[in-house]
Amino acid sequence: MRQNKVRRRYAKALFDLSLEMKRVEEVYKDMQYIMDLSLEVPEFRILMKSPIIRPDKKI
Known part of the structure; x- marks a missing residue:
């Protein structure tokens, strides 16, 4: 519930x-x-969810 909010x-x-x-x-x-892109390229989804990669590097 919290995540949806x-x-x-x-x-x-x-x-x-x-x-x-x-x-x-x-x-x-x-x-x-x-x-x-996230549906077609699983690596992209993994990259975006990764806590190891800094947010400024994901852009």
């Missing part, structure tokens, strides 16, 4: 910012690309 909070913040910047469609396409 955090996810919703981040999703809302991203959506609100994309609305403010008038880039909803662009952000949607980027998020779709990331989701597709």
